[in-house]
Amino acid sequence: MTDIHSPFTLGRIELQNRFVMAPMTRARANDDGTPGPLAAEYYGQRASVGLIITEGTQPSDDGQGYPMTPGIYTDAHVAGWREVNDSIHAQGGHVFYQLMHAGRMSHPDNTPHHRQGVAPSAIAPGEQIYTLDGMKDIPVPRALTTDEVEATVKDYAYAARRAIESGADGVEIHGVAYLVHQFLAISSNKRTDRYGGSIENRARFAIAVAQAIIAEIGADRTGIRLSPGFTGMGLDVGPEGPDLFRYLVAELDKLGLAYIHIVHYGEDNILHDFRRIWHQAIILNRPARPREDIGKDIASGLADLESYGAHVLANPDFIERVVLHAPLNTADHRVFFGNQPEGAAAGYTDFPTLKASRKGVQA
Numbered sequence: 001m002t003d004i005h006s007p008f009t010l011g012r013i014e015l016q017n018r019f020v021m022a023p024m025t026r027a028r029a030n031d032d033g034t035p036g037p038l039a040a041e042y043y044g045q046r047a048s049v050g051l052i053i054t055e056g057t058q059p060s061d062d063g064q065g066y067p068m069t070p071g072i073y074t075d076a077h078v079a080g081w082r083e084v085n086d087s088i089h090a091q092g093g094h095v096f097y098q099l100m101h102a103g104r105m106s107h108p109d110n111t112p113h114h115r116q117g118v119a120p121s122a123i124a125p126g127e128q129i130y131t132l133d134g135m136k137d138i139p140v141p142r143a144l145t146t147d148e149v150e151a152t153v154k155d156y157a158y159a160a161r162r163a164i165e166s167g168a169d170g171v172e173i174h175g176v177a178y179l180v181h182q183f184l185a186i187s188s189n190k191r192t193d194r195y196g197g198s199i200e201n202r203a204r205f206a207i208a209v210a211q212a213i214i215a216e217i218g219a220d221r222t223g224i225r226l227s228p229g230f231t232g233m234g235l236d237v238g239p240e241g242p243d244l245f246r247y248l249v250a251e252l253d254k255l256g257l258a259y260i261h262i263v264h265y266g267e268d269n270i271l272h273d274f275r276r277i278w279h280q281a282i283i284l285n286r287p288a289r290p291r292e293d294i295g296k297d298i299a300s301g302l303a304d305l306e307s308y309g310a311h312v313l314a315n316p317d318f319i320e321r322v323v324l325h326a327p328l329n330t331a332d333h334r335v336f337f338g339n340q341p342e343g344a345a346a347g348y349t350d351f352p353t354l355k356a357s358r359k360g361v362q363a
């Protein structure tokens with residue numbers, strides 16, 4: 001039975017254990033999209049997990065959806081991220097950046113060029129989005145032309161190259177809720193070109209992004225996050241959904257990516273299918289997984305690694321607390337995003353470690 005505390009070889013890196021920090025947007029980047037002043041400390045504090053997957057990071061101006069999220073496509077971004085990586089690597093950790101193109105989940109107030117969001121089709125998600133002036137309706141996005149779809153694929157590849165240049169160990173393609181998923185879903189993709197319609201066509205964008213990134217940095221430094229059961233943000237993959245995801249995973253398997261990272265909702269059947277179809281690592285995220293289930297999917301063989309979001313956000317020493325059966329700090333959604341009135345560290349780098357709590361001081 002494999003133990004979550006045992007090491008794991010992921011592509012070309014050796015992870016000290018099979019805990020993964022799930023990607024979490026924290027909206028604390030500088031105005032130019034460089035990581036904020038405390039990002040290196042925040043991620044460094046959490047480097048005892050085998051792999052850190054960073055917050056969603058836009059590959060281009062068009063890719064930004066929310067205010068104060070970081071990018072990885074300018075020289076300044078590369079320099080800023082280098083400090084973050086140095087901090088993680090100095091503690092023996094490893095890091096993949098999550099490449100997130102928000103697609104239609106965007107607002108002109110939130111992008112550097114203040115343009116309308118772009119998407120497979122001109123269909124608004126019917127939701128509101130956070131801006132620095134409060135919540136606003138998400139406008140109808142502009143449908144990408146076929147040439148622009150191909151240019152967007154290149155943006156991902158360029159960002160991946162810049163990520164490696166900044167010292168990242170790899171990148172994760174964000175395939176849930178945002179642009180990649182908007183191509184997969186029938187509710188957001190009404191295209192009549194080769195990127196819309198059939199299962200093969202709707203999966204083409206995700207596969208093209210993976211291929212382009214692989215050509216830049218190698219399959220062993222590329223992962224993808226998918227969620228067959230995700231139905232938020234106006235996304236509906238339709239009755240063919242399970243077939244679409246099985247097809248996509250099988251095609252991605254041929255490319256030899258380092259991992260798929262599944263955010264799982266619903267029945268486990270599809271996970272068993274993926275285990276059969278997919279020959280590389282599987283990272284499994286079960287939202288709000290009960291504490292007593294930590295390590296279960298690795299022990300059962302369903303996954304190779306397990307990712308945790310809120311617990312790692314609130315517990316820089318999450319693994320130590322798991323080992324010691326110690327109580328966990330709880331994550332308060334009020335501190336998830338943006339600098340807090342109590343100061344930049346609040347809800348970010350000021351969660352106490354067990355040792356600090358026992359001494360009665362803050363970390």
Ligand SMILES: Cc1cc2nc3c(=O)[nH]c(=O)nc-3n(C[C@H](O)[C@H](O)[C@H](O)COP(=O)(O)O)c2cc1C
Nearest residue numbers: 022023024025055056285287288289308309310336
């Ligand atoms: C504050 C916050 C920000 C998040 N941002 C992202 C993100 O940028 N990309 C992503 O794929 N998932 C994001 N998620 C989802 C998490 O990665 C994870 O799937 C989710 O929190 C469920 O896992 P958990 O119960 O262990 O927290 C975010 C979650 C939280 C709490």
